[in-house]
Amino acid sequence: MLLKEKLDRESESEYRMQLYAVDGATDAMTGTAMVTVHVSDVNDNRPRFSKPLYDVFVMENTPPGTVVVILEAFDADDGDNGVIDFQFAVSTLESESSQVFSVNSSTGQIVVKVTTLASHSRRTSLIPHQSVSTSSP
Numbered sequence: 001m002l003l004k005e006k007l008d009r010e011s012e013s014e015y016r017m018q019l020y021a022v023d024g025a026t027d028a029m030t031g032t033a034m035v036t037v038h039v040s041d042v043n044d045n046r047p048r049f050s051k052p053l054y055d056v057f058v059m060e061n062t063p064p065g066t067v068v069v070i071l072e073a074f075d076a077d078d079g080d081n082g083v084i085d086f087q088f089a090v091s092t093l094e095s096e097s098s099q100v101f102s103v104n105s106s107t108g109q110i111v112v113k114v115t116t117l118a119s120h121s122r123r124t125s126l127i128p129h130q131s132v133s134t135s136s137p
Contacts, residue, residue, distance in 0.1 A: 071108035
């Protein structure tokens with residue numbers, strides 16, 4: 001059996017075929033077998049956020065622990081390849097934003113970390129980093 005085209009598990013995860021074996025006799029006899037090919041997943045899809053920008057407004061007296069937004073992302077890959085790990089981008093980690101907010105890596109919840117937002121005078125924009133799947137190809 002030879003592969004005629006590239007496989008894509010996300011479009012077709014299984015192929016079923018019936019095969020015949022025919023002997024060379026004049027009164028040929030045949031045998032049949034069913035073959036099922038299961039296509040295993042590789043990490044070939046990027047996670048996609050439900051929105052490219054989450055524009056969130058919070059009061060300056062918002063208490064620590066308050067969830068200000070829940071990021072949503074989807075990865076078409078299967079199993080561990082489709083598990084999302086939310087992270088701040090390096091540029092966010094190096095900014096004041098990461099001192100004011102935290103992100104739950106499994107739920108995508110962004111939470112207030114500080115007692116008062118009033119002491120943080122800069123405008124803080126939360127642009128989600130492209131999340132990653134937790135396993136490698």
